[in-house]
Amino acid sequence: MIDMLLINGFSIQISQMLLVLLFSPLLTGLVRKVKARLLRRQGPPLLQPYRDLIRLARKEAVVAESASWLFRIVPYIVFAATWVAAALIPTFATGLLFSWSADLIVIIALLGSARFFLALAGMDVGTSFGGIGSSREAMIATLAEPALIMIVFTIALVAGSTQLSTVANIMLAGVGLRVSLGMALFALVIVALAENARMPVDNPATHLELTMVHEAMVLEYSGRHLALLELASAIKLLLYCSLIACVFVPWGLAPAGAPLHVHLIGAAVYIGKIGIAGCLLAIFETLIAKMRVFRVPDFLGAALMLGFLGTLLLFVSRSL
Amino acid sequence: MQSMIKAMAGTPPHAHHPWPRRIVDADTWSALAAQLAEGRWTLAGLWGDAGAVHMALLDMSRGESQGELAVASLPCPTGQFPSVARRHPPAHRLERTIADLFGLEPVGAPDDRPWLDHGRWRVGHPLGITTETSGEGAPYAFLTAEGEGLHRIGVGPVHAGIIEPGHFRFTANGETVVRLEERLGYTHKGVESLMAGASLERAARLAGRISGDSTVAYSIAFARAAEAALGIEIPARAHWLRALMAELERIANHVGDIGAACNDAAFALMHAHTAVLRERVLRQSSACFGHRLMMDKVVPGGVAIDLDRAGAEGIRSLMATIRQAFPPLIELFDNTASLQDRTVGAGILSHALAHQYGCGGYVGRASGRAFDTRRDLAYPPYDSLRFDVPLFQEGDVNARLWVRIREVEQSLGLIDQLLEGMPSGDISVAIGHGPETREGIALVEGFRGDILCWLRLDPTGIVERCHLRDPSWFQWPVLEAAIEGNIVADFPLCNKSFNCSYSGHDL
Numbered sequence: 083m084i085d086m087l088l089i090n091g092f093s094i095q096i097s098q099m100l101l102v103l104l105f106s107p108l109l110t111g112l113v114r115k116v117k118a119r120l121l122r123r124q125g126p127p128l129l130q131p132y133r134d135l136i137r138l139a140r141k142e143a144v145v146a147e148s149a150s151w152l153f154r155i156v157p158y159i160v161f162a163a164t165w166v167a168a169a170l171i172p173t174f175a176t177g178l179l180f181s182w183s184a185d186l187i188v189i190i191a192l193l194g195s196a197r198f199f200l201a202l203a204g205m206d207v208g209t210s211f212g213g214i215g216s217s218r219e220a221m222i223a224t225l226a227e228p229a230l231i232m233i234v235f236t237i238a239l240v241a242g243s244t245q246l247s248t249v250a251n252i253m254l255a256g257v258g259l260r261v262s263l264g265m266a267l268f269a270l271v272i273v274a275l276a277e278n279a280r281m282p283v284d285n286p287a288t289h290l291e292l293t294m295v296h297e298a299m300v301l302e303y304s305g306r307h308l309a310l311l312e313l314a315s316a317i318k319l320l321l322y323c324s325l326i327a328c329v330f331v332p333w334g335l336a337p338a339g340a341p342l343h344v345h346l347i348g349a350a351v352y353i354g355k356i357g358i359a360g361c362l363l364a365i366f367e368t369l370i371a372k373m374r375v376f377r378v379p380d381f382l383g384a385a386l387m388l389g390f391l392g393t394l395l396l397f398v399s400r401s402l
Numbered sequence: 403m404q405s406m407i408k409a410m411a412g413t414p415p416h417a418h419h420p421w422p423r424r425i426v427d428a429d430t431w432s433a434l435a436a437q438l439a440e441g442r443w444t445l446a447g448l449w450g451d452a453g454a455v456h457m458a459l460l461d462m463s464r465g466e467s468q469g470e471l472a473v474a475s476l477p478c479p480t481g482q483f484p485s486v487a488r489r490h491p492p493a494h495r496l497e498r499t500i501a502d503l504f505g506l507e508p509v510g511a512p513d514d515r516p517w518l519d520h521g522r523w524r525v526g527h528p529l530g531i532t533t534e535t536s537g538e539g540a541p542y543a544f545l546t547a548e549g550e551g552l553h554r555i556g557v558g559p560v561h562a563g564i565i566e567p568g569h570f571r572f573t574a575n576g577e578t579v580v581r582l583e584e585r586l587g588y589t590h591k592g593v594e595s596l597m598a599g600a601s602l603e604r605a606a607r608l609a610g611r612i613s614g615d616s617t618v619a620y621s622i623a624f625a626r627a628a629e630a631a632l633g634i635e636i637p638a639r640a641h642w643l644r645a646l647m648a649e650l651e652r653i654a655n656h657v658g659d660i661g662a663a664c665n666d667a668a669f670a671l672m673h674a675h676t677a678v679l680r681e682r683v684l685r686q687s688s689a690c691f692g693h694r695l696m697m698d699k700v701v702p703g704g705v706a707i708d709l710d711r712a713g714a715e716g717i718r719s720l721m722a723t724i725r726q727a728f729p730p731l732i733e734l735f736d737n738t739a740s741l742q743d744r745t746v747g748a749g750i751l752s753h754a755l756a757h758q759y760g761c762g763g764y765v766g767r768a769s770g771r772a773f774d775t776r777r778d779l780a781y782p783p784y785d786s787l788r789f790d791v792p793l794f795q796e797g798d799v800n801a802r803l804w805v806r807i808r809e810v811e812q813s814l815g816l817i818d819q820l821l822e823g824m825p826s827g828d829i830s831v832a833i834g835h836g837p838e839t840r841e842g843i844a845l846v847e848g849f850r851g852d853i854l855c856w857l858r859l860d861p862t863g864i865v866e867r868c869h870l871r872d873p874s875w876f877q878w879p880v881l882e883a884a885i886e887g888n889i890v891a892d893f894p895l896c897n898k899s900f901n902c903s904y905s906g907h908d909l
Contacts, residue, residue, distance in 0.1 A: 121674035210555040214890070217576075282740060285668035289563030290894040292555075293668075371741040372668030375577055375891045 091338070094345070095169065095179035101349075102168040102324070106316040107131035109323065109360050116364035117287075131316065135309045143305030146207045156203035157303065157310040160196045164314040167192040168321040172328050174348035176247040177338025185244040186234045189325075190227065193277070196314070197223055204299035211291055215298025218375060222283065222295065225382035226276045229269055232389025236266040237329055239396045250332040265392035267330050272385035274322035276378070278315070281367040283378050293372070323359040324352075331355060412475075416858070418841040419630040423456075423473035431476045432484045434459065439489040444760035445876075446471060446845065447854045448486060448496040449869040450504035450529065455483050456869075458843070458854060460760065462778065469778035471845060473856070478506055485511035492759045492876055503594065504530035515543060518587040518908060528595050547573040547581040555890065559588045566904035570893070577889040582882045589908040597868040602628060602702055602833065605865045609855070610697050612870055613906030618644075618651040619848030620870065620906075621700035623855035626781065627868075628702040631842030631859050634833055638825040640704035641782040646717075646820045647687070647696045647705075648847075649813040653724070654683040655849040656806040656813075663803055663898045664735065667744040675731050679724060686720045689713065704830025714821055721814055732807055745800040749896030751884040752797060759880050762851020762873040764805040765900055769797035775847035787819050797884075799899040835863025850874060850903060872906030 111128040118125025145153060167189045170180055197219065204216035234244060240257055241249040257263070276283045279296035288294060291301070300311050328335070334351030336344045373381060412425025426434070434457065438445055447458035454477045461470045476483050485508035486493035497508040498517035505527035519526070521540035526533035552573055559567035567588040573581040593612055597605050609624035610617045622644050629636060661676025684694040690713035691699045699706050709717075735741065751761070756769035766773055774791040776784040792808030794801035841858045851873030858866040881900050885893055 117670075121670055122678070123674065210553070213553075214555065281668055287670070288668060289561075290666060291562045292557060292893050293666075293891045368671055369738075370669070371664070371738060371744055373740065374744060375889055377743070 091177050091179040094175045094177055098173055098175070098178060099165070099169040101173060102317055102320055103165065103313075105353075105356075106168075106320040107135060107313065109320050109356055110316045112357065112360040113319075113364045113367075114287075116361050117368055120364065120368045131312075135313055138304075138309035138312065139306050141305040143303075143307050145304075145307075146209075146302055149207050149302070152199075153203050153206045153302075154307070156199045156206075157307040157314075159199045161310040161314040161317075163192045163196040163199075164317050164321070167196075168317045168324070170246065171321060171324045172247055172250050172335060173324050174334075174352040175336040175338070175340070175345055176250050177336075177340075178247060182245075182247075186238070186246060186249075187231075187244055189246075189321075190230055190234065193318070193321075194223070194227055200299055200311075203303075207302045209302060211294070211298045211301050214292075215295055215301070218295045219299060221375075222276050222378060222382065225379055225386060226273050229273050229382060229386040229389050230277075232386060232393055233266045233270050233273065236262050236389060236392035236396065239393060246328060247338070250328050250335055251337065253329060253332045254335065254337075262392040262395045263330070265388040265395075267326070269385040269388035269392070270322075270326055270329075272381065272388075274326065276382055276385075278319045278322060280319075280363065282370050282373040283381065285372050320356065323356050327352065327355045327359065416839045416841050417631075417633075417836075418473070418843070419633065421471040421473065421843055423475060423841065423843075426474045426476055428476065428484055431457075431474065431486075432489075434474055435484070435486040435489045435493075438486065438493075441757065444757075445486070445490060445492050446760065446852070447856065447869070447871040448493050448500070449856065449871065450500035450506055451475075451867055452504075452530070454478060455500060455506060456856065457486065458856070458871075462773065466772070467777050467780060469773075469775075471779065471843070473843060481505065482507045482509050484509055487511050487513070490758075492879065495879065496875065503528060505533075506530065516540070518590050520587055523590075528592065529598070542585060544571050544585075545581065545583050549575070549580075551575055552580060559585075568904050572890060572893070574890050577891065579885050579888055579890055579893070582885045582893070584878055584882060586878065586904060587908050589905045591905075591909065593909045594867075594869060597865050600865050602835075602859070602863055602865065605868060606702055607698055609868070609870060610700075612909065613872060613903040614695060614697075615655055616651070616848040616850060616853065616872075616903070616906065617695050617697045618647045618700060619846055619853050620855075621698070622648060623844045623846040623848075623853045623870065624857070624868070625700055625702045626844035626846060627842040627855040627857040628833070628859070629842070630844060631840040631857055632833060632836055633840075634703065634831060636704045636831055637828040638782070639708075639827045640829050642820055642824050643705045643709060643829060644700050645783050645787075646709070646817060646824075647691065647699060649816050649820070650683055650687050650717075651696065652849040653810055653813045653817075654680050654687070656810045657683070657724075657728075659898070659901050660731075660735070660803055660806055660810075662901075663745075663799070663895065664741060666895045666898045667741055669738065669741045672731065672735060672741075675727070675734075679727055679731075682720060682723060686716050689716055701830065703833040704828070706830070708829045709824070714824075717817065718821060721817055724810075724814060728810065735803070735807075742800070744892075744895060745803060745899075746798060748799040748892050749881075749884045749888055749899060750797045751880055753795070755880050755883055756797070759876045761876050761880055763847075763849065763877070764802050764809070764851075765877045765880070766851065767792060768794045768801035768805045770795045773852070775845050775852045779845050781844075781846070783820070786823075787816055789816050799895055802899040833863075835859065835861065837861060839866070848873065850901070850906075851877070870906075870909070872903050874902035874904075874907040877902045878907060 111131045115125045170184050170189050201216040201219050204212040238244045241252040284295040334348050336348035443459040446460040454475050456475045458473050487497050488510045495517050500506050502516050502519035522537050524537035526535045555572040558569040569585040571583045610621040612620050657676050658680040661673040664672035687696050688694045691707050751769045753770045756766045756771040772793045789812045792805050844855045846853050854871040856869045860866045885896050
C-alpha cells in the first residue's frame with residue numbers, strides 16, 4: 083500500500099531540507115578524502131567534517147573586543163540564507179513546496195545577501211586580514227554574480243521559466259543539444275568554483291593568511307559561529323553541485339506526485355551524481371595551481387562572457 | 403686583494419688562517435667601506451668582538467675560482483666605529499646587531515634602531531658591557547610610507563602555518579605592495595654567548611644547531627675554521643665523507659623547497675611527490691650516518707662515523723631512484739601552465755642588488771651572481787671534482803626554483819664522483835690545542851649559500867669568540883626589494899623561493 087501513497091509537497095520539502103543539511107558535510111569530507119588519496123596521503127576520515135562541526139559547536143565562541151552586534155548575528159544570517167537557498171533546488175524530487183514561491187533569481191539573491199553580510203563581518207573586527215578577505219570577495223562577487231544572472235537567463239530562455247522544478251521537468255522532457263546550454267554549463271562550473279572558494283580562485287586548504295579569500299573573512303570566528311559558517315559553506319558547495327545536477331543532468335529526479343519508490347530511486351541517483359561531482363572537483367583541484375589574485379577577473383570574465391554569448395545566441399537563433 | 407692587504411698595514415696579533423687578518427685604523431676602515439660601496443669587494447661578514455669590530459671582505463676580481471678573502475679589524479677603545487652601512491647598505495643589520503650584542507656604536511649609521519634585541523632579554527649588550535633592562539620590550543618604529551589609499555598589514559610573528567617566527571609589515575596600495583619591512587630576532591638563542599667559553603666539542607654541537615636544515619654545512623664551517631686555527635690536516639677520507647653529507651643535505655633541502663614553493667602556489671601535487679623524495683634521502687642518511695639530518699656527524703678533526711659498503715650501496719640505489727623520479731617531476735613543474743603563471747615574473751631580484759648584497763646560493767645565482775664557494779674558494783674535495791655552477795639571469799621565483807633543480811642534478815653527479823673516488827683510510831685525527839691563542843676562518847657552501855665561520859681559540863683550546871654568519875643575512879634584505887610592486891598575495895610564494903633561515907639569522 084505504501085507504494086500507492088502519494089508523497090505530498092510538504093514532506094518532500096522537509097526531507098529535502100534535512101537532506102542538504104545532513105549530507106553537505108559528507109560531500110566536503112569526500113572532496114578532502116579524494117584529494118588526499120590523489121596526493122598519496124591517507125586523508126582524514128569521510129566523517130571528519132561532522133566531528134569538526136560538533137567540536138566547534140561545543141567550544142566557547144571567542145569574539146573580538148572590537149566586534150559589533152553585526153559580527154555575532156552574521157553567522158546565523160549566512161547559515162539561514164544559504165540553507166533556504168539550498169532548499170529551493172530540487173535534489174531528488176521536483177515537487178517542492180517552496181518552489182512555487184521562489185525561483186532561481188531568489189536563490190541568487192539569497193546567496194548574494196549571505197555574501198554581503200559575510201563581507202561586512204570580515205571588515206567589522208577591523209583586522210587587516212578580514213579587510214583583505216572582504217575586498218577580494220567583493221572583487222570576485224562583482225564578476226561572479228552578473229555571470230550567474232546571465233546563466234540563469236540562458237537557462238530561462240531555453241526552458242521558458244526561472245522556476246527550477248519546471249526547468250528540470252522541461253530538461254527531462256528533452257530540449258536537444260544546445261550550444262547555449264553548453265556555454266551556460268561551462269560558465270556555471272567556473273562560477274561555482276569561484277563562489278565556493280575553490281581552486282584556482284581560492285585554496286580551501288591553505289595556511290597562508292596572505293593568500294586567503296574566504297578563510298580570511300572568517301579568520302576571527304570561533305566556536306559555534308565558526309561551526310555555522312563552515313556548515314554554510316558545505317551547504318553552498320552542495321547547493322552548486324545540486325544546481326548543476328538539477329539543470330544539466332536531471333535524470334532520476336522524481337516528478338511531483340510520484341510514488342515512494344521513485345523518490346527513493348531519485349535519492350540514490352542524486353547521491354551518485356553528487357559523489358561524481360565531488361570526485362571531479364577533487365581531481366580538478368589537484369591538477370592546477372592557484373591563480374594570481376588579479377587573474378581571477380579574467381577567469382570570471384570568461385564565465386560572464388559565456389553567459390552573455392549563451393543568451394545572445396538564443397535570441398539570434400530565435401529571430402532568424 | 404694584495405693591494406688591499408697592504409693598505410691594511412697592521413700586524414696581526416694572533417695566527418690567523420687560512421686567509422689574512424689585519425688591524426686597520428679608522429681611515430682605512432672607512433676607505434674599505436667606500437671600496438665596498440664601489441663594488442670592488444663583497445661584504446662577507448661584519449661582526450663584533452670585545453672592543454673591536456671585524457669585517458670580512460671577498461675579492462672576486464681575479465675571476466672565477468680565484469676568490470680571496472681577508473679580514474679587517476678595527477679596535478674601538480671608545481666603543482665607536484665608523485659606520486660601514488652609511489656607505490654600503492648591506493652592512494645595516496649587521497651593524498645594528500653589533501650595537502645590540504656588544505654595545506659598539508656605528509658612528510653615522512643611518513638606522514640606529516635595535517635589530518635582534520627586542521628589549522626582552524633583561525640584559526643589554528650581552529656580549530659587551532652588560533646593562534640591566536626591564537625585559538618588557540620596547541616599541542619598534544617601523545618605517546613609514548605615506549600616501550592616499552595606503553594601508554598597513556602586519557603579518558606574524560605567529561603564522562597560520564608551521565613555520566618559524568618573523569614579523570612582516572606590509573604597506574600596500576590595494577593589493578600592491580608599496581613597502582615591506584621585516585622584523586626578525588624572534589628566534590634569538592644567544593648562540594654567540596653560549597659559544598664563548600665553550601669547549602671545542604660543545605661549540606661544534608652548538609654550531610650544528612644554529613640552523614637545523616643546514617646542520618652539515620654549519621658543522622663543516624665550524625670544523626674547518628677550528629682546523630685552520632689549529633693547523634690540523636684531516637685525512638682525505640674525512641673531506642670526502644663531509645662532502646657526501648653536504649651534498650645529501652643539499653639534495654634533501656632543494657627537493658623539499660621545490661615542492662614547498664609549488665605548494666605555496668596551491669599546487670600540492672608537486673609537494674606530495676617531492677616530500678616522498680626528500681624523505682627517501684633523509685632515511686638513507688639515517689641508515690648511513692645514524693641521523694636523518696646528519697647532525698653532529700661532522701666534527702673538528704674529521705667525521706664521527708664512517709661509511710660502510712652497505713651504506714655506499716644504499717646511496718647508489720637512492721641516486722638511481724632520484725634520477726628516475728626527479729625528471730618527470732620537473733616536467734610536471736615546467737608543463738603546468740597554471741603554476742608557471744605564478745612563478746614566472748614574480749618577485750624579481752635585480753642583478754645589481756644581488757651583486758651589491760653579495761647574495762649567496764640560489765638567490766644570487768638566479769639573479770646572475772655566479773658565486774659558489776665550492777668553486778670560487780674551493781676547499782677539498784671540491785677542488786678535485788667536476789661540477790657546474792648553474793646560473794640564471796631572470797631573478798624571479800621561477801629562476802630560483804630552476805637553480806635548485808639544476809643544483810640537484812649537479813649534486814647527483816657529485817655524489818657519484820664522491821662514491822667512486824672515495825679514498826680509504828682514517829676518518830679523523832686527534833685535535834689538540836695550540837700553545838697560544840689562534841684564529842681561524844672558513845667559508846662553506848650550504849644549500850642556502852656561503853656560511854662564514856670565524857673562530858678564536860685560547861691556548862687551552864676553549865672558544866673565546868666564535869661568529870657564524872648565515873647566508874640569510876644577505877638574502878633577507880633583498881627580499882624586501884624583490885617583493886616591491888608585487889601583490890600581497892604573492893608574498894608567500896616569493897618568500898618560499900628565497901627560503902631564508904630565521905634561526906640562522908637570529909643566532
